[in-house]
Amino acid sequence: MKTNSRANRKNKDGLTEKQFLKAYNPGDYKRPSVTTDILILGMNEDHSGLKILLIKRGNHPFIDCWALPGGFIEENETAYRAAARELEEETGLKGIYLDQVYTFTKPGRDPRTWVISIAYLALVPKLDEVKGCDDAEDAAWFDLNFTDTSIELSNDEKDVLIKYSLKKEAFSNGAVTYENYIPSLKSEEALAFDHVEILIEAMKKLREQILYNDQAFCLVDSKFTLPELQSAYEAVLGRPLYKKSFRDMVSDKITETGTERRSVIKGGRTSKEYVLKKGGSGS
Amino acid sequence: MKTNSRANRKNKDGLTEKQFLKAYNPGDYKRPSVTTDILILGMNEDHSGLKILLIKRGNHPFIDCWALPGGFIEENETAYRAAARELEEETGLKGIYLDQVYTFTKPGRDPRTWVISIAYLALVPKLDEVKGCDDAEDAAWFDLNFTDTSIELSNDEKDVLIKYSLKKEAFSNGAVTYENYIPSLKSEEALAFDHVEILIEAMKKLREQILYNDQAFCLVDSKFTLPELQSAYEAVLGRPLYKKSFRDMVSDKITETGTERRSVIKGGRTSKEYVLKKGGSGS
DNA sequence: ATAATAGTGTCTATCAGACATTATCTG
DNA sequence: CAGATAATGTCTGATAGACACTATTAT
Numbered sequence: 174m175k176t177n178s179r180a181n182r183k184n185k186d187g188l189t190e191k192q193f194l195k196a197y198n199p200g201d202y203k204r205p206s207v208t209t210d211i212l213i214l215g216m217n218e219d220h221s222g223l224k225i226l227l228i229k230r231g232n233h234p235f236i237d238c239w240a241l242p243g244g245f246i247e248e249n250e251t252a253y254r255a256a257a258r259e260l261e262e263e264t265g266l267k268g269i270y271l272d273q274v275y276t277f278t279k280p281g282r283d284p285r286t287w288v289i290s291i292a293y294l295a296l297v298p299k300l301d302e303v304k305g306c307d308d309a310e311d312a313a314w315f316d317l318n319f320t321d322t323s324i325e326l327s328n329d330e331k332d333v334l335i336k337y338s339l340k341k342e343a344f345s346n347g348a349v350t351y352e353n354y355i356p357s358l359k360s361e362e363a364l365a366f367d368h369v370e371i372l373i374e375a376m377k378k379l380r381e382q383i384l385y386n387d388q389a390f391c392l393v394d395s396k397f398t399l400p401e402l403q404s405a406y407e408a409v410l411g412r413p414l415y416k417k418s419f420r421d422m423v424s425d426k427i428t429e430t431g432t433e434r435r436s437v438i439k440g441g442r443t444s445k446e447y448v449l450k451k452g453g454s455g456s
Numbered sequence: 457m458k459t460n461s462r463a464n465r466k467n468k469d470g471l472t473e474k475q476f477l478k479a480y481n482p483g484d485y486k487r488p489s490v491t492t493d494i495l496i497l498g499m500n501e502d503h504s505g506l507k508i509l510l511i512k513r514g515n516h517p518f519i520d521c522w523a524l525p526g527g528f529i530e531e532n533e534t535a536y537r538a539a540a541r542e543l544e545e546e547t548g549l550k551g552i553y554l555d556q557v558y559t560f561t562k563p564g565r566d567p568r569t570w571v572i573s574i575a576y577l578a579l580v581p582k583l584d585e586v587k588g589c590d591d592a593e594d595a596a597w598f599d600l601n602f603t604d605t606s607i608e609l610s611n612d613e614k615d616v617l618i619k620y621s622l623k624k625e626a627f628s629n630g631a632v633t634y635e636n637y638i639p640s641l642k643s644e645e646a647l648a649f650d651h652v653e654i655l656i657e658a659m660k661k662l663r664e665q666i667l668y669n670d671q672a673f674c675l676v677d678s679k680f681t682l683p684e685l686q687s688a689y690e691a692v693l694g695r696p697l698y699k700k701s702f703r704d705m706v707s708d709k710i711t712e713t714g715t716e717r718r719s720v721i722k723g724g725r726t727s728k729e730y731v732l733k734k735g736g737s738g739s
Numbered sequence: 740a741t742a743a744t745a746g747t748g749t750c751t752a753t754c755a756g757a758c759a760t761t762a763t764c765t766g
Numbered sequence: 767c768a769g770a771t772a773a774t775g776t777c778t779g780a781t782a783g784a785c786a787c788t789a790t791t792a793t
Contacts, residue, residue: 179518179519179520179521182519182520184514184515184516184519185514185515188516189516190516190517190519193515193516193517194516194517194567194568197568197569199489199568199569202489202528203530203531204487204488204489204490205487205488205490205529205531206482206485206487207487207488207490207572231467231468232467232468232476233467233471233472233473233476233477234473234476234477235462236462236465236467236473237462237465238462245485246488246561246572247486248486248488248563248570249563250563251561251562251563252559252561252572253561268630269630270629270630270631270632271629271630272629273558273559275556276535276556276559276574278529278534278535278536278574279534280531280532280533280534284477285477285480285482286480286482287531289490289529289535291559291561296630298631346553346554346555347551347552347553347554347579347674348553348581348670348673348674348678348732349553349669349670349671349673349674351669385664386632386634387631387632388632390631390632391630391631391632395631398772399772399773400771400772414755414756415755415756415757415758416772416773416774417755417756417757417758417773417774417775417776418754418755418756418757419755420773420774421754421755422754422755435764436771436772437770437771439765439770439771440764440765440766440769440770440771441763441764441765441769441770441771441772442762442763442764442770442771442772442773443763443764443771443772444771444772444773445772445773449631681745682745682746683744683745697782697783698782698783698784698785699745699746699747700746700747700748700749700782700783700784700785701781701782701783701784702782703746703747704781704782705781705782718791719744719745720743720744722743722744722792723742723743723744723791723792723793724742724743724744724745724790724791724792725743725744725745725746725789725790725791726744726745726790726791727744727745727746728745728746
């Protein structure tokens with residue numbers, strides 16, 4: 174129906190759209206709280222693996238448990254904005270890769286009340302110091318080890334180890350069957366709420382996408398060496414890549430800066446430095 | 457922290473978790489309504505393209521506009537359940553492919569009140585008659601034409617044409633740049649709310665996944681011929697596939713039933729019939 | 740027979756996997 | 767020099783794109 178003719182169109186109660194909206198009563202539908210939870214990932218200091226930012230909860234429920242940072246969505250912002258705001262509060266960083274992963278709605282996932290959570294994934298190029306936030310007692314980067322059979326989150330300084338074993342389970346959706354990871358806790362400490370499941374979904378999605386969507390570039394500095402970039406791919410995928418194939422794959426996405434520098438502390442040849450080619454990463 | 461020791465752990469107000477939860481007050485945070493919107497796609501009668509199920513709105517806002525079916529999520533169900541329930545109400549079908557696509561949160565996307573929507577994609581193997589639902593004045597299958605430059609939704613019987621032109625726009629997220637489709641309305645009639653954007657996101661995601669996740673099998677009957685399956689791939693991708701390459705690609709996922717039958721009405725050789733190989737579609 | 744559709748054969752370009760070799764740096 | 771790391775060369779096998787050809791059916 175034409176947009177302009179809709180202005181005078183009356184519904185079965187004889188109301189125009191304007192009148193309807195003025196009289197609209199949100200009604201008694203129960204509404205959930207909606208939060209964002211953010212996976213903030215970065216490479217560790219020596220480019221050997223991933224780190225994830227966790228906060229320690231200072232109140233019930235899951236008091237003293239480590240959890241993904243997150244917060245409520247406010248009425249006049251998008252979920253993306255809410256996630257970006259939380260990300261900046263936690264790390265001070267703006268303009269970072271931030272992407273919606275999945276929305277978690279299982280009843281009872283928060284013992285307080287009905288809460289659904291929109292999960293986001295953020296990728297940061299370096300690990301800055303983190304300051305504990307309002308509701309958090311503490312905040313820290315954890316080493317993340319995600320394999321086909323287990324997830325380990327550890328922080329040696331704080332002597333914390335959180336470990337889940339993973340079992341693959343076939344799962345059928347119409348004619349299609351997927352493999353899902355089913356976690357079971359293997360350590361004294363655990364992640365709060367359903368945050369393991371969020372972590373699993375986010376890692377699965379990132380692994381599926383990284384070879385095509387170039388998110389690895391978000392895990393290194395804007396000027397990077399190929400050994401650095403390769404370890405970003407390898408850390409996400411959890412498997413080694415052949416150097417030559419890797420370099421062939423990225424060769425048309427990068428430009429040399431002209432300078433050379435050291436990728437590692439120990440000996441060996443220096444690496445050429447590159448930047449991402451302008452407009453070269455679009456799929 | 458150990459799970460059992462947490463039972464006695466008191467927060468800064470001196471409350472255990474049990475006491476805290478009992479006294480918990482959801483507070484004055486404003487909460488959004490949460491709905492699911494579902495893209496229900498199927499192949500048209502002669503396997504030449506996709507159809508999408510739309511309902512005609514019987515009340516404000518967007519009265520008389522065509523819209524995606526959907527409904528509110530209730531407190532003790534997952535969003536998936538809510539979507540499956542709506543799908544069954546609308547089509548009578550159960551056990552259909554149904555997958556979460558994206559969650560839409562833009563303020564003002566519903567003029568009534570704060571509403572966020574979790575979008576789902578459903579793929580049905582055949583088009584049954586649809587019965588208009590409670591809040592809907594009408595329901596019908598529309599031909600869907602989604603190209604790089606436009607979206608057309610049409611129903612000849614009802615003489616409805618909804619058309620948007622698409623412009624590709626680069627969009628930068630951290631170090632990564634994507635291409636997004638920006639729709640602009642080109643017809644008298646329009647889709648309700650932000651449902652064009654939902655349609656665009658769902659089609660983008662389906663196109664990215666179909667070659668790896670085998671969703672095309674959900675668009676054909678459990679017994680299918682290769683011409684039928686190929687047209688399902690082609691309808692989704694919006695481009696022709698080479699017959700031989702296509703057949704090589706799917707050859708290890710299917711088993712012959714032994715029978716042969718006609719894929720089309722008009723002349724030509726009969727096609728062999730296949731079924732999806734058991735456990736053969738897992739990625 | 741002819742047109743239309745189903746199904747197969749084969750060549751090429753590309754690319755990931757795999758491994759070897761050369762180049763450069765530190766000590 | 768040795769040991770370590772960076773960078774490149776080359777072979778193989780799998781696969782998508784491209785096109786040609788054979789097989790079967792309706793009219």
